[in-house]
Amino acid sequence: MPTVELLLSPQPHHVRTARLVGVAAARRAGLPDELVDELRWALGEACSRAVALHAAHAPDVPVRVVLRDDPTGLVVEVVDVGPEGLPVDDTDPAALFDGESVDPRVSLAVLGGLVDDMEVLPGPGGTTVRLRWPLPARVSGLS
């Protein structure tokens, strides 16, 4: 059952809000400090990607962020309405940065490098990026 859920209108400053909430929730769940920092970077990247996609495709629709603590660990989901992006392959890296905009695939590549357990789940209305961190001995939960 989701324990923390955020709906962010797709504005750049809310990405920071999401990072702060994510760090607080991760600490409360008992994630070790080093992984809390990893979560901060990964959640920030995932939200940047989602906010950019919404700003381009659905500026009136909020980005959904869910943090929950389940038997598999601490799960973070960022749900967007954008088209699925595939991880970067062997293409010229500079080509993915066209002018000032960044190909959303770059975000997924960064996430894949930062987080060991990442899934990109395409759905009918968009994409869910699911990130997961194992929790140490389960003394307390998010709730």
Next chain:
Amino acid sequence: MDLSLENRTEGDRTVVEVGGEIDVYTAPKLREKLIDLVSAGNYHLVVDMEAVEFLDSTGLGVLVGGLKRVRAHEGSLRLVCTQERILKIFRITGLTKVFPIHASVAEAVAATD
């Protein structure tokens, strides 16, 4: 922490010290700074990232944009970074092949390759 940007001249190089968080919110400030420096004729930039506490792909895009600008003037953009997490992001995205990355400002300022 918000983004902080300071620049100074060292020989023929312009060193830009970046601190704080470079994300989708603050990246436009870094972009403006790089544009202003290039517009003012500073074509050899050293971006010191040692005080950066967060960097996302939007920030990477701004750095690539800066590189393209200085290259249009046959200039250079070098990065100073020893933080493993940031170096990892540059490696993941293949940008270690695009940017010269140095361990200190002194090394970057002295570099000529």
